[in-house]
Amino acid sequence: DTAVSQTPKYLVTQMGNDKSIKCEQNLGHDTMYWYKQDSKKFLKIMFSYNNKELIINETVPNRFSPKSPDKAHLNLHINSLELGDSAVYFCASSQGLSEVETQYFGPGTRLLVL
Amino acid sequence: GDSVTQMEGPVTLSEEAFLTINCTYTATGYPSLFWYVQYPGEGLQLLLKATKADDKGSNKGFEATYRKETTSFHLEKGSVQVSDSAVYFCARNGGYNKLIFGAGTRLAVHP
Numbered sequence: 001d002t003a004v005s006q007t008p009k010y011l012v013t014q015m016g017n018d019k020s021i022k023c024e025q026n027l028g029h030d031t032m033y034w035y036k037q038d039s040k041k042f043l044k045i046m047f048s049y050n051n052k053e054l055i056i057n058e059t060v061p062n063r064f065s066p067k068s069p070d071k072a073h074l075n076l077h078i079n080s081l082e083l084g085d086s087a088v089y090f091c092a093s094s095q096g097l098s099e100v101e102t103q104y105f106g107p108g109t110r111l112l113v114l
Numbered sequence: 115g116d117s118v119t120q121m122e123g124p125v126t127l128s129e130e131a132f133l134t135i136n137c138t139y140t141a142t143g144y145p146s147l148f149w150y151v152q153y154p155g156e157g158l159q160l161l162l163k164a165t166k167a168d169d170k171g172s173n174k175g176f177e178a179t180y181r182k183e184t185t186s187f188h189l190e191k192g193s194v195q196v197s198d199s200a201v202y203f204c205a206r207n208g209g210y211n212k213l214i215f216g217a218g219t220r221l222a223v224h225p
Contacts, residue, residue, distance in 0.1 A: 004157075031211065041201060043158075043215040045208075055210050090157055099146045099207040100165045105157035 003027050004106035006091050012112045013081055020077045021109045023091030030096050031055075032074035033103065034066060037088040049074055050097055081113045116141050120204050120216035127194055127223050135189040135219045137178075137204035146207040147171075147180055147187040152218070153200045161189075161202070194223045 004025045013019055025032065033056075034046040048056040052068045063079045078085060088108045094101040121136040139147065146165045150158040162171030164180035164187065171178050176191045187204060204216040 033212070035213075041152075041218045041220075043203065043213075043218070045212045045214075048210065048212060056212050058212075092158075094211055097211045099209075099211055100163075101211050102148075102160050102163065103211070103213060105150075105159070107157045 004091055004093055004104050006089075006106040006109050008109060009107065010110050010112075012114065014114055015081055015083060017081050018077070018079045019081060019111070020075055021089055021091075021111075022073070022075045023106060024073050025091075025093040025104070026072065027093055027095075027104060029093040029104075030071055031094045031101075032068065032071075033092040033094075034074065034076050035090045035092060035105075037090060037108070039087070043090070047074075047076075055097065078111075081111075083113050086111055086113045116145075116206065116208055116214055118204050118206050118214055118216040120202075120219050122217070123201075123220040125219060125221045127221070129196055129223055129225050130193045131223075133189070133191040133194045133198075133221065135202055135204075135221070137187045137189065137216060139185050139187065139204075139206045141185070141206060144182060147178075148205040148207075148213065149176070149178055149187070149189050150203045150205060150215075151200045152203065158203065194221070196223050196225055199223045 033048045049068045091106040092103040149161040162173040164171040167182040205213040208214040
């Protein structure tokens with residue numbers, strides 16, 4: 001009955017590799033997000049999608065490509081991984097784009113690039 | 115640009131002590147304001163929110179009041195427990211429902 005789930009939970013990989021992180025929500029929400037949390041715990045939005053349409057792309061390198069096959073899924077593909085991509089990536093969802101909406105977060109994917 | 119500033123941690127308290135974590139924001143207009151909590155090894159959970167000036171959000175003994183005069187949303191709890199140990203994030207809405215977070219404040223509560 002997990003509301004927002006992410007796979008994998010941990011990802012260790014070499015520089016230069018390509019990897020994907022998957023996110024699914026079973027809340028029936030229209031909007032999904034990706035956030036990045038760095039080693040100092042600072043959280044910053046990367047992308048958001050509403051009804052499979054890209055809404056926010058927050059100056060993220062184009063090595064990062066989100067894909068939303070349907071409203072319940074938002075995956076994140078990363079090409080040519082760099083050391084600086086090491087972080088915790090959180091997926092979130094909300095009912096819609098209203099500014100009063102609560103966002104529900106997944107458990108995070110810890111990515112370590114060696 | 116729009117931002118959120120929180121007091122730096124860590125904050126270390128004894129059980130049953132009073133907690134205040136300061137948060138101020140910059141914005142044009144009156145954004146919704148949030149406190150999220152992150153327990154060790156977990157994702158973020160909404161703790162409380164306020165969507166307009168003078169609103170008070172409350173949950174689990176925590177509360178925060180939206181003060182437009184001082185652009186603040188300080189988090190308070192009258193008596194903390196060991197189980198409250200976590201990282202607390204203040205956030206404001208930045209348009210299209212994106213959240214702009216403060217740097218987070220780590221709270222450690224000792225018995």
